Amino acid sequence: xxxxxxxxxxxxxxxxxxxxxxxxxxxxxxxxxxxxxxxxxxxxxxxxxxxxxxxxxxxxxxxxxxxxxxxxxxxxxxxxxxxxxxxxxxxxxxxxxxxxxxxxxxxxxxxxxxxxxxxxxxxxxxxxxxxxxxxxxxxxxxxxxxxxxxxxxxxxxxxxxxxxxxxx
Amino acid sequence: xxxxxxxxxxxxxxxxxxxxxxxxxxxxxxxxxxxxxxxxxxxxxxxxxxxxxxxxxxxxxxxxxxxxxxxxxxxxxxxxxxxxxxxxxxxxxxxxxxxxxxxxxxxxxxxxxxxxxxxxxxxxxxxxxxxxxxxxxxxxxxxxxxxxxxxxxxxxxxxxxxxxxxxxxxxxxxxxxxxxxxxxxxxxxxxxxxxxxxxxxxxxxxxxxxxxxxxxxxxxxxxxxxxxxxxxxxxxxxxxxxxxxxxxxxxxxxxxxxxxxxxxxxxxxxxxxxxxxxxxxxxxxxxxxxxxxxxxxxxxxxxxxxxxxxxxxxxxxxxxxxxxxxxxxxxxxxxxxxxxxxxxxxxxxxxxxxxxxxxxxxxxxxxxxxxxxxxxxxxxxxxxxxxxxxxxxxxxxxxxxxxxxxxxxxxxxxxxxxxxxxxxxxxxxxxxxxxxxxxxxxxxxxxxxxxxxxxxxxxxxxxxxxxxxxxxxxxxxxxxxxxxxxxxxxxxxxxxxxxxxxxxxxxxxxxxxxxxxxxxxxxxxxxxxxxxxxxxxxxxxxxxxxxxxxxxxxxxxxxxxxxxxxxxxxxxxxxxxxxxxxxxxxxxxxxxxxxxxxxxxxxxxxxxxxxxxxxxxxxxxxxxx
Numbered sequence: 137x138x139x140x141x142x143x144x145x146x147x148x149x150x151x152x153x154x155x156x157x158x159x160x161x162x163x164x165x166x167x168x169x170x171x172x173x174x175x176x177x178x179x180x181x182x183x184x185x186x187x188x189x190x191x192x193x194x195x196x197x198x199x200x201x202x203x204x205x206x207x208x209x210x211x212x213x214x215x216x217x218x219x220x221x222x223x224x225x226x227x228x229x230x231x232x233x234x235x236x237x238x239x240x241x242x243x244x245x246x247x248x249x250x251x252x253x254x255x256x257x258x259x260x261x262x263x264x265x266x267x268x269x270x271x272x273x274x275x276x277x278x279x280x281x282x283x284x285x286x287x288x289x290x291x292x293x294x295x296x297x298x299x300x301x302x303x304x
Numbered sequence: 305x306x307x308x309x310x311x312x313x314x315x316x317x318x319x320x321x322x323x324x325x326x327x328x329x330x331x332x333x334x335x336x337x338x339x340x341x342x343x344x345x346x347x348x349x350x351x352x353x354x355x356x357x358x359x360x361x362x363x364x365x366x367x368x369x370x371x372x373x374x375x376x377x378x379x380x381x382x383x384x385x386x387x388x389x390x391x392x393x394x395x396x397x398x399x400x401x402x403x404x405x406x407x408x409x410x411x412x413x414x415x416x417x418x419x420x421x422x423x424x425x426x427x428x429x430x431x432x433x434x435x436x437x438x439x440x441x442x443x444x445x446x447x448x449x450x451x452x453x454x455x456x457x458x459x460x461x462x463x464x465x466x467x468x469x470x471x472x473x474x475x476x477x478x479x480x481x482x483x484x485x486x487x488x489x490x491x492x493x494x495x496x497x498x499x500x501x502x503x504x505x506x507x508x509x510x511x512x513x514x515x516x517x518x519x520x521x522x523x524x525x526x527x528x529x530x531x532x533x534x535x536x537x538x539x540x541x542x543x544x545x546x547x548x549x550x551x552x553x554x555x556x557x558x559x560x561x562x563x564x565x566x567x568x569x570x571x572x573x574x575x576x577x578x579x580x581x582x583x584x585x586x587x588x589x590x591x592x593x594x595x596x597x598x599x600x601x602x603x604x605x606x607x608x609x610x611x612x613x614x615x616x617x618x619x620x621x622x623x624x625x626x627x628x629x630x631x632x633x634x635x636x637x638x639x640x641x642x643x644x645x646x647x648x649x650x651x652x653x654x655x656x657x658x659x660x661x662x663x664x665x666x667x668x669x670x671x672x673x674x675x676x677x678x679x680x681x682x683x684x685x686x687x688x689x690x691x692x693x694x695x696x697x698x699x700x701x702x703x704x705x706x707x708x709x710x711x712x713x714x715x716x717x718x719x720x721x722x723x724x725x726x727x728x729x730x731x732x733x734x735x736x737x738x739x740x741x742x743x744x745x746x747x748x749x750x751x752x753x754x755x756x757x758x759x760x761x762x763x764x765x766x767x768x769x770x771x772x773x774x775x776x777x778x779x780x781x782x783x784x785x786x787x788x789x790x791x792x793x794x795x796x797x798x799x800x801x802x803x804x805x806x807x808x809x810x811x812x813x814x815x816x817x818x819x820x821x822x823x824x825x826x827x828x829x830x831x832x833x834x835x836x837x838x839x840x841x842x843x844x845x846x847x848x849x850x851x852x853x854x855x856x857x858x859x860x861x862x863x864x865x866x867x868x869x870x871x872x873x874x875x876x877x878x879x880x881x882x883x884x885x886x887x888x889x890x891x892x893x894x895x896x897x898x899x900x901x902x903x904x905x906x907x908x909x910x911x912x913x914x915x916x917x918x919x920x921x922x923x924x925x926x927x928x929x
Contacts, residue, residue: 152363156346159367168346169881177368248368274343 138219139282141258141269143193147279148184150191155180157274158195161259179247181256182271193271193280196243196256198222204235204244212253221260226252314621314756316786318552318707322625325703331652333624334643338752350882351384357504366882376504384883385510386502388859389517391879393498395860396520398640399821400491400528401663402568404460406535409570409676411453413539414446418676420574423449424541428718432534436468449538456531462490467527472831476840477869481522484515484897486867488523495520510886518867518898525864530824536607540573543610543714543818545723545811550785552622553708554615555631556597560588562690563617563626564608565601566638567819571660571674572604574683575636576614584687591694596687601626602641603778603819610714610818618786619757619779620854621750627655630701634690638674639664641749641855654696658686711790713781713816717828723809728836730809735833735845738929739801741771742845742919743833745826746780747861748853751876757783759851759875759908764789766912768813771799772847772919775829778820780851789814823861827868842869842899845922847915851875851908866900871918873903873911 156168163171163178171178182195198215202222205213212228213235215221224244229252235244236253244255259269267273272280283291305327313335314320326333347353352364354374362374364383373379378386413421423429423445429452433440438451459467467488470478481487488494498520501507507516537543555561562579564572578584579596588596599617600608608614617626620641626632627649634656635646647668650657659666660674660682672686715723724730734740744767750756760783764774768789776784784790789797795806798813806813817825834841848865850858852875865872880886894901905911923929 151345152347153343153345156366157343160346168349169877172350172366172881173884179367180369276345 154271161270203238352882396524403528403532414449521863532821548613569607578683619782711785748850762908848872
């Protein structure tokens with residue numbers, strides 16, 4: 137996997153722009169003004185939750201040992217070998233919701249008709265075109281980033297070092 | 305920047321040359337800032353964000369999820385309608401407050417308080433006085449002007465129930481307005497009532513809200529804007545056909561260049577006069593300049609070119625580019641459509657941005673407060689600042705694109721009547737027998753969301769090709785001027801019917817009718833044609849369009865145009881699609897109430913098809929070929 141979506145809690149203003157961009161990306165037209173008129177309505181795969189003054193856009197973490205993949209009885213949920221993305225093949229989904237029970241983050245939700253589940257696919261179509269996920273691109277403050285684990289760890293190390301040196 | 309992206313920004317060669325220059329100089333423009341705003345907020349684009357109270361801000365999920373209601377319980381319909389109304393109110397306020405300034409200028413001219421202003425068109429003053437039942441016999445122009453100005457001021461906070469110019473509206477239209485509660489009662493009153501109704505917990509019913517929005521817009525079109533036009537004509541002269549030159553190539557390499565930018569003619573008229581002062585011309589020569597070149601921009605430009613043929617440097621999206629020429633000593637601004645970006649851009653050059661209105665200050669600008677009482681003196685001081693800045697110009701940084709184009713403008717209603725030989729009949733006959741299929745008013749702004757000038761020019765060219773006479777104002781008219789469409793020779797681009805009429809009358813197929821408040825002139829023509837044929841405006845083969853609109857003023861204009869019964873095509877998507885009910889009311893339901901509705905079409909070629917079909921439909925309903 138090239139990266140996963142990481143959030144800078146201090147930068148998220150809770151504007152929900154990522155939710156709209158996500159729904160538009162998963163619409164037929166991929167264009168806002170047309171997407172709002174589509175039926176069935178396009179659905180978002182990222183949900184902005186707030187707690188204690190902090191906001192956190194939550195979406196699938198694409199776990200290495202994904203509990204949803206393990207419990208899925210039909211093989212609708214799979215961990216892709218190459219990019220490491222957890223994908224849901226909705227034609228195989230029977231809507232049993234075991235994945236909802238298994239997911240520790242609550243980021244797999246039911247479609248409005250309750251028949252199949254929907255989740256983040258890390259914008260596979262955009263990825264193939266070399267573009268960032270829609271939520272990352274839409275974030276006006278840059279709170280959402282696509283980063284590899286190595287990049288994330290590197291940033292963390294620098295932050296730690298700066299703080300450590302300042303404290304001394 | 306890659307070529308494809310560059311060429312999507314404008315079709316105007318002067319603009320493209322200046323965009324290349326801006327990139328080379330590392331300077332940003334509105335197009336760059338628009339790119340950085342992408343993707344724009346979906347809630348805002350759909351009109352689904354409400355900031356009207358401090359329980360919020362609230363947003364509605366446009367995809368049917370939660371939340372579907374704001375804290376107060378307002379749903380998408382209420383929120384979208386309230387936001388639309390506030391945009392109409394802001395637009396109507398801008399036009400009408402401009403109108404009020406002109407009324408006050410006339411009042412002060414009539415009392416001798418501002419001696420630099422006099423009544424220039426006594427015939428028009430007398431005609432207006434007649435309309436308002438003000439006595440003219442044996443009275444001086446000043447006495448009449450004072451009464452007219454007082455009557456006009458009364459229109460803003462009127463206690464007499466309705467507006468004076470409704471006498472110009474066809475009877476059937478007045479009946480429709482009366483039936484649906486659309487008759488404007490006073491200019492300020494309707495705007496205030498918008499702010500009241502859209503306050504938390506007042507009007508929550510979207511149809512009721514939008515009906516009041518139309519009434520507010522009508523108080524602009526038939527009130528504030530119309531007063532601005534009529535009294536500007538009285539003070540500064542009613543426009544007559546006049547020749548001029550347009551585009552950035554009007555800036556002079558060896559002269560002091562002053563650009564007057566904004567909207568009201570009160571100051572700019574005096575700048576034009578001051579720039580002819582022999583003492584200032586001598587001062588300019590002593591600084592090494594060959595002369596003083598005053599050019600207009602946006603609607604100030606339109607006011608000046610309509611009355612004096614003053615060169616117009618460009619339309620809305622060219623204001624930054626004018627500064628990047630490095631050849632502008634001063635850009636003198638008053639109100640509306642003046643980008644805050646100008647001052648930091650001017651910091652990169654010797655250009656002074658000179659603000660003049662107490663209503664509009666700009667951080668980083670030199671503020672020279674304009675007072676009507678000392679108008680010419682202050683205008684002289686402003687011109688002097690520009691002249692003294694000439695030696696600071698760095699010739700190595702001067703880059704003036706060569707493009708410029710001649711035009712003929714000045715088509716006031718009076719000028720059109722005169723071109724027709726004093727009566728509407730030749731126009732009516734041409735429409736009846738079909739050499740002219742109909743009339744389209746194309747107006748509005750520029751917007752980086754649409755390729756600059758492409759919306760205006762493409763739609764205009766398509767419509768004249770289809771024998772539709774085009775009347776224009778504002779930034780649209782400047783786009784057509786730059787393209788050569790305002791020349792009598794442009795009749796060659798028109799269909800055979802329109803071409804023959806234009807060639808017989810020696811007029812262009814596209815008539816420049818003035819600034820954005822002068823859309824009121826188009827209303828007057830529409831009403832006069834309807835009255836002459838004994839029908840409602842909505843029955844006529846007319847259409848409106850705003851291919852590149854962006855401002856709140858345009859929202860008010862669009863609303864009073866459909867409120868007056870004219871089908872209108874918008875070239876950028878209004879912020880209403882978050883409510884299917886509101887969108888359906890504006891694009892379909894309105895037909896059942898006011899006999900006209902909006903269409904939204906971002907492709908000008910497709911917009912032209914919509915207008916041609918609409919006009920053909922109206923013609924067949926009137927039994928015309």
